[in-house]
Amino acid sequence: MKKKVIYGLVVLFFFSVVQFNASNAFAGKINYKKIFENNCRKCHGKDGKGTKRGKGLGVPDFTDGDWQDATTDKQMITTITNGKKRMPKQGHKLSPEEIKAMVKYIRFFKPKKRH
Numbered sequence: 745m746k747k748k749v750i751y752g753l754v755v756l757f758f759f760s761v762v763q764f765n766a767s768n769a770f771a772g773k774i775n776y777k778k779i780f781e782n783n784c785r786k787c788h789g790k791d792g793k794g795t796k797r798g799k800g801l802g803v804p805d806f807t808d809g810d811w812q813d814a815t816t817d818k819q820m821i822t823t824i825t826n827g828k829k830r831m832p833k834q835g836h837k838l839s840p841e842e843i844k845a846m847v848k849y850i851r852f853f854k855p856k857k858r859h
């Protein structure tokens with residue numbers, strides 16, 4: 745009898761740990777790479793420079809330091825949310841948090857300053 749109770753508790757504990765981890769993994773983390781791959785890569789390219797198709801539409805080169813310096817986070821958020829010229833709007837597909845994450849991701853392409 746006692747054994748059964750202990751076994752039950754162990755099982756319960758195990759499931760609560762698994763559940764806790766699962767909810768953590770889905771709640772907090774935004775998968776930058778996946779969002780970019782699915783929604784942006786076909787125009788902006790894996791390397792941020794722009795694909796052939798993207799260049800034809802007039803994408804900026806995300807690896808260009810001057811472009812990075814001249815472009816504010818706010819401007820990027822507006823463009824990604826509402827679109828701009830041939831850049832399609834993403835506001836209906838991505839949450840504001842995901843759009844902010846994309847701005848961070850685009851900043852990763854910024855070249856390191858040469859000294």
Ligand code: HEC
Pocket residue numbers: 779780783784785786787788798801802803804815819820823824828829830831832834846847850
């Ligand atoms: C169909 C092609 C296409 C897709 C898909 C696309 N973009 Fe763009 N993007 C463009 C074009 C074209 C421009 C240049 C717009 C302009 O200034 O004329 C642009 C510009 C931008 C800019 C510069 C904003 C500015 O204000 O100068 C950012 C940032 C950007 N895109 C982010 C993204 C992100 C993030 C995604 C995915 C969620 C994405 N784009 C998906 C075509 C695309």
